[in-house]
Amino acid sequence: MPMYLNEDQAMLRDSAREFLKSEAPVSHLRKLRDDNCKDGFRHALWKQFGEMGFTGILIGEDDGGLGLGHVEAGVVLEEIGRNLSPSPFLTTAIAGVAALNHGGQHLKDKFFPGILAGDTVLALAIDEGAKHRPSHITTKAERSGNGFKLTGNKQFVIQGASADALIVAARTAGAAGETDGLTLFAVDKDAANMSMDSTRLVDSSMAAHVTFDGVEVDGDAVIGEVDNGWQVLSSLLRAGRAGSAAELVGVGAGAMDMTVDYLKQRKQFGRLIGEFQALQHRAAHLYSEMEIARAAVLKAQQLLDEGKDSAEIYVSVAKAKAGRTTNLTVREGVQMHGGIGMTDEYDIGFYMKRDRALNEFMGDANFHAGRVAEIFGY
């Protein structure tokens, strides 16, 4: 596969770019925040995602989807990032679907039609502490009747309170730190004994703390095999990490474009500030890092789509590189805007906030660099 988008992928990018720029630009996010929207995204926009076909990218053709891959998912995610468009796309259509693709037909029949239509929203209940440590799961799932009973706490459940179901990682065996003994469940939102405390994050998105106090689910809720959930979780995480890396690249690209534009307009000392070499070199450095990050993300997506083993390391390379690079880009963006970059009225700060949240999602740059070291055995 050559390392650039083929014609179909480029067409998809163009339509995603046009769609998101007109339907959900940064002003859309600003309005949701100002209106104190309790979902953190608009259901009507999600419906449009369905109409555009985006929600079916990772759903197989047999199940009514497009049967495309991670490269295509990334193409849409980069545009989402560029426009800071709030939507459940990454959690539902990418990470959620990647997990459900391991589930039985009954789970696909239950969720895919709603996802395809842009009705159903899924949320991911994985993390339990402030930092992403997916093997350190302690939420328990004990056998009970012909099902399970869940007990424990989750946090950073993005859009949890708006979701129709949660994908929950819990322990049916083993101890925190082990990868064996995990099981994934699809838990309906109105399950008894589940409570949610929804809160707004720095980037204006909504996330929930979820408490499972003996939540009963039946055997049909299991995604994949009991005790072998690590495999399903790994698929979910690979998709989510590659996807969030692509979105990060979009955030960085949006911030960089704004900044470079500003350098071409703002005058100080009787000159455009973009004439100052001190700023030119930093902008050129950002460009170079962004291109490298984008290439790393594309490589990870292609390897995922080809089913190569090396996808594992490249997904972490992508998340680490995109994380560090976009973080640099938003920091430089605010700095190069000078005082105006500190104002709420100006959009550059929104990019800085989204970067912070996306960096934390499914492992920050240090987490993933550490993983690269581990995979290489040092």
Next chain:
Amino acid sequence: MSDLDQFRLDVREWLEANCPAEMREPVRGEDDVCWSGRNWTFKNEAQKQWLERCVAKGYTVPDWPTAYGGAGLSAGEAKILRQEMARINARPPLSSFGIWMLGPALLQFGTEEQKVHYLGQIARGEIRWCQGYSEPGSGSDLVSLQTFGEDKGDHWVVNGQKIWTSYADKCDWIFCLVRTDKTNKYQGISFLLFDMETPGVTTKPIKLISGNSPFCETFFDNVVVPKEQIVGELNRGWDVAKYLLGHEREMISGGGLGDGAPSLGAQMLGSIGANGLGQLDDGLLRAELAQFDVDALAFKAMAERFTDEMKSGKGHPAQPNMMKYAGTELNKRRHELVMAGNGSDALEWESEASKGGAKARNWLRTKANSIEGGTSEVMLNVIAKRILDLPGA
């Protein structure tokens, strides 16, 4: 099976049969490189065999047309050949400024006669070329160069001085920028080729901080150059030079990828050792190495994308500047880490164990990567102006 899959199998088989075992070792230093040329002595029989077999197959310049000594491979086939060579760690059969720099410029600007003559020689490794661009007063500001070629009807008489001419004392021919019109800065430079044995050419070595001296000052004293040895139009040599610099940067930028070993961090286990968790017993260095490995793999993806885009004509023309900048800065970081990770072992300058201070000398040599072929600052200037379209001062 697709044609490309079949091609991969054929290449694999050919390499298996033809690449000598000694040539499947990473290049560890200058001594392992084959430059060939009139005065070359092969380091061993394997080096000679490997070159001859590749020449016969057109594999020294796989994507050049067969008429000029290449194998006429498509972009897809050339990529497969590269991948298969990398897979078995095969050394490049021939390293050559002719292949990396002059060749592409001749393909673009040369006459048919020049192409057949010079490209064939380059492909077969018969002539070793050096580059005569920089002058003592003209480095980054190359277009200010003063070496002058006086028009004498059927030939030029060239006078002046070049500096930093890599391997000038070992090379057979030079491609050289010469002012042929003093009234026009950009459109007064011509691109000339001539034999280093022409009377009036002398060289004097320059010793580097690495202790080696493959670089020279080169002096021209009434050097006679026949008119047919100009590439491109009279006074339009700057176009050729710029085109060539693009390829030079492409070549230098590959440096950050190292010797094909998968991970710099893993190589440090031997010298640093592991703690109880199996992690490098130096937490801060481990973190730095992990960041480096992330950046190196990300850059590798970029290099692949860059090659694919260039070959398909999709790339931005100033993209080689970005690759040059990023690749050389990465390579410098790599060698800083090699030094840190190997501790006092890497400081030895002359011992046998250190292969004559190879690590230290390589480390020092890399400092030139962000200077030669245009400095990092100049690369950033070009990116800012030509890609980001930032205003000029």
